[in-house]
Amino acid sequence: MxxxxxxxxxxxxxxxxxxxxxxxxxxxxxxxxxxxxxxxxxxxxxSPSPSTSASASASASQGQHNAADVTFAKGMIPHHRQAVEMAGLAPDRAQSAEVKKLAAAIEKAQDPEIKTLSGWLTSWGEEVPAEGAMDHSTHDMGGMMTADEMTGLENSSGKAFDTAFLEMMIRHHEGAVEMAKTEQADGAHGPATRMAGEIISSQSAEIEQMNELLGKG
Known part of the structure; x- marks a missing residue:
């Protein structure tokens, strides 16, 4: 047991x-x-942290802008508006079919750019220039027409309109090209510097075309 x-x-x-x-x-x-x-x-x-950081960083880079971008957008909006206004006079006043076609191309290209530029300013918390806001500073933008010059163009027609339109638009385009070159050199916002490059390319080609049209007359 x-x-x-x-x-x-x-x-x-x-x-x-x-x-x-x-x-x-x-x-x-x-x-x-x-x-x-x-x-x-x-x-x-x-793990998501680096990816989140990278994403935030990419976002910041995409939205990055500086004072040159703001100046470009604020200056180009009234500049484009005036070009569109000048182009809008051509259908009823121009004699040359080529001038009418050129004016239509200018209006078609620049009107959407005004909307894009305005959108950038809004997203940056900046004020969009008011419609018809023209002061003495706008004449320093390069190639901007005075109120008297615009009235003179509006009151002309036929061949006189064609000549005045081409001469004024060449000056106007030259001013825009200079503004765009400044943006390319000093701007930080990728889409804005790309637009500047497109403006330089397209408007330089139109300047050449307008000079040829003036040579024909």
Whole structure:
């Protein structure tokens, strides 16, 4: 009997020791798992972080602008508006079909650019120049017509209109090209410097075309 009891006790002791080992192993495993999960947790949090940073950085870069961009947009809006106004006089006054076609092309190109430039200013928290806002400073933008010159163009017709329109628009385009060159050199906003490049390219070609048309007359 005594031996049987001793055997039962030994078996119980071994079983308890085994259970304790299992508990310790489980705790150890659980701890490792927790640590791993903890690392993974941090990793999961840290993982999007660089990507979020990169995304924010790309966003900032895309929206980056400086004073030159603001000056370009604020100057080009009234400049374009006047060119569109001049072009709008051509259908009823021009004699040359080529002048009418050129005026239509100018209006088609510059009207959407006015909207784009206005959108940039709004997104930058800047004031968009008011319609018809013309002061003495606008004449320093390069090639802007005075009120008297605009009235003279409006009152002309036929060949006289064609000549005045071409001469005035050449000056106007030359001013826009200079403004665009300044933006390319000093601007920081990618879309604005790209628009400046398009203005230089398209308006330089139109200046050449207008000079040829004047040569024909």
């Amino acid at each position: 005594s031996r049987k009891r001793s055997l039962v006790r030994r078996t119980a002791t071994l079983a308890a020791a085994g259970a304790a080992t299992l508990v310790l192993a489980a705790c150890g495993g659980s701890g490792d798992g927790d640590n791993t999960a903890g690392h993974n947790g941090h990793g999961a949090t840290a």
